[in-house]
Amino acid sequence: MDLLYTNFRIPVEEDGLLIATLARKLKVPSDSISGLRFLRRSLDARKKPNLTFVYTIQFSLSVPNTEVNRILARVPGLKEAPVEIPVLWNKPSIVLKHRPVVIGAGPAGYFAALALARRGYAPLVLERGDSVEERTRKVQEFWDTGTLDTESNVQFGEGGAGTFSDGKLTTRIQDRRISDVLRTFVKHGAPSEIQFLAKPHIGTDVLKEVVKGIRMEIESLGGEIRFQTKVTGLIPSTGRMKGVIVNHGEEIPAEAVILAIGHSARDVYKLLHSMNITLERKSFAIGLRVEHPQALINLSQYGVEEHPQVGPADYQLTYQDVTTGRGAYAFCMCPGGKVVAATSEEGGVVTNGMSGYARDTQIANSAIVVTVGPEDFSTAHPLAGLEFQRKWEHKAFIAGGSNYHAPAQRVIDFLERRVTGRFDLSPTYAPGVVPCELHGVLPTPVGDVLDRALRVFNGKIKGFAGEKATLTGVETRTSAPIRIVRNTQGESSSMEGLYPAGEGAGYAGGITSAAVDGLRSAEYLMAQYAPIG
Template sequence: MLRLTELKLPLDHPPEALEAAVRARLGLRGAELRSLHVARRAWDARKRSEIVLVYSVDIEVSDETALLRRAARDRTLARTLGPKPDTTYRPVARAPAAGWKRPVVIGTGPCGIFAALILAEMGFRPIILDRGKVVRERTKDTWALWRKRELTPESNVQFGEGGAGTFSDGKLYSGIKAPESLTRKVLEEFVAAGAPEEILYVAKPHIGTFRLVTMVESLREKITALGGEYRFGTRVTDFVIDRGAIRGVITEAGGTIETDHVVLAIGHSSRDTFQALFDRGVFIEAKPFSIGVRIEHPQSIIDAARFGDFAKHPILGAADYKLVHHGSTGRDVYSFCMCPGGTVVAATSEPGRVVTNGMSQYSRAERNANSGIVVGITPDRDYPGHPLAGIAFQRHWEEQAFIAGGGNYNAPAQRVGDFLAGRPSTELGSVVPSYKPGVTPTDLARCLPDFVVAAIREALPAFGRQIRGFDMEDAVMTGVETRTSSPIRIRRGADFQSINTQGLFPAGEGAGYAGGIFSAGVDGIRVAEAVGRAMAGLAAAA
């Protein structure tokens, strides 16, 4: 088959227009075009008065060789026509009959799930550990914080089956560079688990929280059927390391699970596990992350600014945005994890701290749009000295947010107009904050570093020039957003193993190698493949 790209059609084109455009572009008649399948559909809204759809299609023709020869003589056609990429996923190894110990996967976020799935498909029957609960019970605990101010430290937005991505917009796109066979594997497994089939071809696929819950359950059933073994409520407290190689993990209950291969997919908030690894001498380094707030606007403001008269078009849905401002002080301010038609959620995992995040359902039908507005920070400049210093930095500002919010898991909030004027908010305006359990109007400067406050004050008017209404006075800012990414990196080599601990495979967002559901899933596949190769090789050598 061939792939034809850059086919542009009006937003409201009739169904038959796509085939007509393919035939016109390629000069095909009648039975010369045998089949057509949409590989990707995006939209181009750079001209709000003329939004167009942009397609890539996979086609089967009667004489592929002749068409490719013609394309070789036509520079324009050659740029948009070529062989369809091979997207078939193929296992890289098979478990030998004997001579190996079962691998352990720590964490059941997207990285851990896909690592476990690939290992199970190769026949290695992984043991999967998670400190939290199964996703349904975890959801109840999370709602208890949002509705009753009751935090369960081991079962919340950060910990439990599905990982932090379960309570998010469910975005399934990323800027990572990876073989299409890996990215397609992630999407196809999600569809098989219950995701809408459109995620296979829309440019910015998303799922939403409710669908993610059932999908996580379906993937667990598949992994279990393939020989994987889940153990929830099992927190890893220590690691058995002998002469630079992993030999097992120790759980909170005091038991030891012997293994020579551990996939470390623990997420960006497993601070006690980071400490345990550091104490055992595993190489860890501080890495940059970002800190800031969540900002909310009426979704209608964003729709109008981005789509003009096409706002609310069913194909376009709720509008999103991506913003960046390079500040005069050298600080970058940018939007993070934008959630169209969503809500701001309480995302702390530790008592006495307030953390925010964003979430959307598949419909993206809530009143407000929200995103993080965050400022990049670096170890050398902002938290020098110790590989785990970023954790202390996060905790300090999360504690200040807890105090500023009233000490009851309310989040501190401020109108944009008051924030820009440097005065505390005493009440909020027309934009109703969505954060639960509630917000306390105050001065966000109490719970953010001065340089972050200054950078965001400079950026908001600049963002208002890009999206009309973005710096509206009644827009609501809620603090604090600290868990944008892991504050550490567990360095690994080309074989995906820790650079100083054989058999330990740092993976995903917590180890500093992913950012979001999609990239974490792909990293889980890559790491599982590395484990499979290592285990098959060791078994063969034995």
């Protein structure tokens, strides 16, 4: 019989003895347990430094049914495993005249394309940036020299913005498609542990190889990926898609288009607005990147400066400001990582966090951000949030010397509103930093809330606002400032055959949720259209 066991707890030091511990807990022979599958593993550090892994596992138990019933009655959290129900697909009556087009090769675009390719639709993927190999070279050149390619950078190119991050796969959504996303990552080179860790991550180094593997599978199934192919126009016909224009000239016919542009494709938002595609302003968050010695975070979270069995510690911090009603929180926390330059436009400075799979830089960083919304924007225009981002990115650019260096400051100096030029922990941001009073590159309400939030966070993690804490600004691309409104069939409410998807459409926030929304958009398309011939 297959059983499901939730809240199975084991000290981290005994993790290698899991089956023996399970057998002892159930009072059965070890050899009666087989087919063990890890569904989830989290860490309980409440009794630090004594840490405990908490598992959800599935396994087969070969003992008489009467004994199984006794075990089920005796062991809390143990029950029969549910039977998975397969998804049934209906073949639609409308047959496509042209292959579907997917705009964007980030997680939403690639997973949409992969779903289409696996069911015979032979999609065409259009990506404005480069392949991940060439993109990596250009990003490194920008970090080394400040030479920016506005079409191939941390935001644009194969793999999307998440490729140059920590590769975090944590998501708050509950969706049947998540397991398919994780299996696909593992199939193409990600560690199998991501399928059960509570906070899975791949790291930018591994994620690049995974992205190439997904590309190759799409192509092997008849799909096509075209890089350096920027969508510069849509071709409508009586309220529905007829095709797209790329690179300001070539027309590609298509009656079904998945729009997975990512949250930084500001020119595409402008194009959509000019064509009367319904857009909505939405809230997001802006702030600064904070860095600490990883040992400081480990000591707070684990009770020791290093714990080899569990790796570098992360944290989750939130603060609700009673004065303004705004929330502040840690976002995109990267243990053992670094802060990177992530702009996609000339004349702006944008920060982000990144780490490799090993998370071994000994520096922890995260964004500390404050919520902003339509009430903070200068107008009611649908693109007002975009202009709000651009305004503060440009202020950071000027403050950093107008050469893509970033303004930076110790936390303790930020709280005292002074510039000392001193850094007890050197900022990791490249191309470089300039000492600056960071309140000047933030909206006054955001800076004021950060003051109060950082002091509260210092009470939760000792030293969080201490001398060895460094701030670099600004972080503005936490999520899309716009939502492309879609109907219950997943299409744009203004254009039949146009399927907005992922983070850029305003329906996701991170790699996994964007991939899931890409799969969902492909399902919407496949529910309406059958593949060519």
